[in-house]
Amino acid sequence: MPGEAHKHEPVVATPEELAALEQLRVYPFLKPLPDNVLKKLQPNLVERTYAPGDVLLRAGEYSDAAFYLKDGVIEIRFASAAQAPVPRAAGSQKAAPTAHRKSAVSADGTIIVADMPVDVSLNKRVLLEPGELFGELNALARYPVSSDVVARTDVVCLAIRTPALRMLFKQKEVADFKKQVDERYRSRTLGSHLRQVELFSGLGDRAIERLRQTADIVSFEPGAVIAEQGTPADAFYLVRGGNVKVSITTGAASLAVTYLRKGEYAGEVSLLMNEPWPFSLQALEYVEIVKIPRAEFDAAVREHPPVETKLWETVVARLKERGAVARNPMVSQYLQMAMDTGLIHGESVLLIDLSTCTRCDDCVRACADTHGGTPRFVREGAKYQYWSIPVACYQCSDPVCMVGCPTGAITRAMGTLEVTIDPETCVGCQVCARNCPWQNIAMVPVAPPTTKFGRPVDKLATKCDLCVGRAAGPACVQMCPQGSAARISFKDLVAVTEKLSA
């Protein structure tokens, strides 16, 4: 509940617990917090030590924590643009959001990376010293890490996991902490975020700078109403992180129209037409929003006629979208199902049409044949109408399974869709399997058990890898004799509707 953390009840704690809390108070931003808040934060605050050469974060991986450097020196090594192909999201020509895309390279080789507190350089060594906070953008907005972060000396860091970060942001005693994080986002990242909004692509540097200075950065808890249909539209909303449900109320029914992901926006139509919100916006999970006030938005549109032209095009597209839902409420039903089940996170979800599937299991056999005899999915799982959603990796847009892998065995190569696990470096720790909200990662026994990185390994994590490297694509789809198996991205709502309505 918003504001819940402000109620500071007295805390009952043992002397050991109090001592542990006092240890946390060595961190300046935790010092002012009362014991009960600190106690709630404690499970998500982990002090970690690293030896020289240890990797704290790897480029391309996902992280669920910001890091505060307490002792030691770390180095940031940028993965050069040459090594990183232009990211591409499957099924679309749009590039997938990554920290690389928000990086700008200057003539002298200096690179502004969004998720680090300093500019890095292709030519010089960039070091961070005690007192620096980094990785908060990766944790809050789920962008992949832009650079390798390596310990140069013995290092002590406080990992502040995302729930703790969010809770910290609500504490009035450490209001400066949020302000500091927001300001850093505003100064280092917001400009490039705004430039990535197609609508603003025609704006000059001055206009972008003005929007950047006046924007509000706000957070919403899951289920919170961000804007309500019929109320005055006060701002342009750019989604920085999380998913937002867009719905319209017609009669007594509330119909889901679409959903917004990071980088998408709402409110421009109402502002342009000077009308109240034609739909409601609701946070489906923790959502980070950049709000551009009406006056600033109007000024930008007024001063840049091409922006207004683009806006009108958007108006037409949005009206068509809403009309389509009103004409065919099934679209809304599919959307709602995708939001309820989490399928909206899926970039490539395996669906099986049960009204044509003869249960021959050729899909499972093909999968096993492609993967050395062990299938990477199970032909059972949730059911929606005539569709089965088997237990197979969805290849999520924000793969939380990639958070916290101790050896970096689970990866998604830049510009690709497949999240893969390297069996050579997987140590069977089950972190990825536990992280997957859909239980789509299985642990399979290794015979005979082996030892890796000094630890015994008797199981390995396996998951669907979309038959990476197979020219004809996923074997399950290609080898289905009835054409019942399909892979679909829930980002492509038109394709989803066509597929599920067929």
Added chain:
Amino acid sequence: MKLPPSFRPKRPRWFVATTAIAAGAIVLGAGVRWWRGWSAGDAWGLAFGILAAFLMLLGALYPLRRRLMIAPLRTAQDWLQLHVYGSTLAAVFVLVHMGLRLPGGGFGWWLFGLTLWTTVSGLVGVGLQKWVPSLVAAQLTVEVIYERIPEMLDALRAESAKTMEGASEVLQRFYDAQVQPALAGLSPSWSYVLDARTGRDQRLAPFEHIQSFVGDGDKDRLADLRSIVSEKLEIEAHYSLQRVLRAWPMLHVPPAMLLMAMIVAHIVAVWYF
């Protein structure tokens, strides 16, 4: 009348083309026969015979393709469609090859009979593969993996036994007389092919009759038992229907293999003699 989507041809153009070619071949065969008489050994007869043999051979490659996952060779669905349409056309070409007459001699009858049997059993299989999944999707709520059916039944039995812990004597007697036998084993039935919910109301009727005899404390238990038995009936329907889908190839594949062998013998015999 509009066919339900799952009954429409997956490749409408292939369907139209195959029908047109088959009709054309029959008209051509009848025309040639009327014009100058027909012999399976003359140019026209041989042409249709060779085409039929080629299509049958192509059709026979489908099961191989299912096992050899050579990536660039299009999808399994393309191969199945080729198998169905190609083999159907082959049967028509065989008829034309025979001059649209009944065969003469024992070997001829065997060839003709096997061609007919293989084609008809194949088309029955196509029908079953369209009918059964749509029936299951429309009438059953539980999805079952065939190999896991015994495991699922064991789980249901264990669940029912657990549900009965602390039950009254009345319910226990009902459990012994009705529920345990219902969960004891599977009774596959052909009637499920027509209606996947066949006999369901009848088999669940005892649960309605006992309602008024059990106390309030057992009502929830009774409802749980009813849903367990209901699930078991769905599993039984799945078992029966999936068994039909699995058993059907036994009617099709061995005769088809025999047919292929006899075609080879037929070709060798014609070539040699």
